[in-house]
Amino acid sequence: MTEIRHIVFDIGKVLIHYDPNLPFSRIIPDADERADFFQRVCTHDWNIEQDRGRSWADAEALLIEQFPEKEAHIRAFRTYWAEMVPHAYDDSVAIMTGLIDAGRDVTMLTNFAADTFTEARKMYPFLNLPRGVTVSGEVGLIKPDVAIYERHVADFGLSPEHSVFIDDSLPNVEGARAAGWQAVHFTGAEKLKADLQGLGVSF
Incomplete structure (x- = not known):
């Protein structure tokens, strides 16, 4: 099993709810x-x-x-x-903060407009806890384009094969895999916890 050194979270519908x-x-x-x-x-x-x-x-x-x-x-x-974006998914946020508290390298990669992400960070301060974030609206690239995963790797010094990406969108999960990452499809916090444990990520 390849060691997971970097854990990368999507935001919308993984950490915070979104419904227009x-x-x-x-x-x-x-x-x-x-x-x-x-x-x-x-x-x-x-x-x-x-x-x-x-x-x-x-x-x-x-x-x-x-x-x-x-x-x-x-x-x-x-x-x-x-x-x-009326509320956070507290159980998912608890997993993310638990990983950070355990000393894991956690970053975020999100399709988000630049100005609304600034607003979201004020609404949800836990978005400031990971080591950093790639925001599509700031870099001009969007998932599932392989280029945005490559940009994240370059900006944060990740090793793709030692990185796992968590996203609710299956095309975005497949985009990460196409970029050489490991990835899990998010459908809920309990499954995410089990998926991470299956990859050898304990916290």
């Missing part, structure tokens, strides 16, 4: 209208470009030009972003 429906269930109460808004207007593909580094001003302008009648709803996506 939370504020929008109030902003657009009709479920069908809300689903249509996310499918046609503020789509996943649109949002991921902010994770790649596009500014919110540019993102909003692009959609408002296409959907001027939806301007208030488009602007609400950033305005009420904090409501989309």
Whole structure:
């Protein structure tokens, strides 16, 4: 078994909850209208470009030009972003902090817009505990592009074969493996604990 020396956490849906429906269930109460808004207007593909580094001003302008009648709803996506991340997953956070307390090398690698990540760090101070973080919006790369894993390795001096990545997204897990890392698919804290123990990581 290859020794694990570096443990790398994703953030959204691993350490903190994320759901755009939370504020929008109030902003657009009709479920069908809300689903249509996310499918046609503020789509996943649109949002991921902010994770790649596009500014919110540019993102909003692009959609408002296409959907001027939806301007208030488009602007609400950033305005009420904090409501989309209402709580941490305490059991997962406990695993991360336990690893840090045990002297393990812990970093984070996340698809996150730069400014909302700054906000998240204020909301959730435990995001400041790991040795460091690669934020997609700051480096202009996003998972599962192998380049972002290679950037993380270079910036933090990791050995890929001795690194394990934890992410709720299977494509992102596969991206880490393509970069030569070990990786586990996060589905819950108990399974994560068992997966880490199976890799010889005790804490």
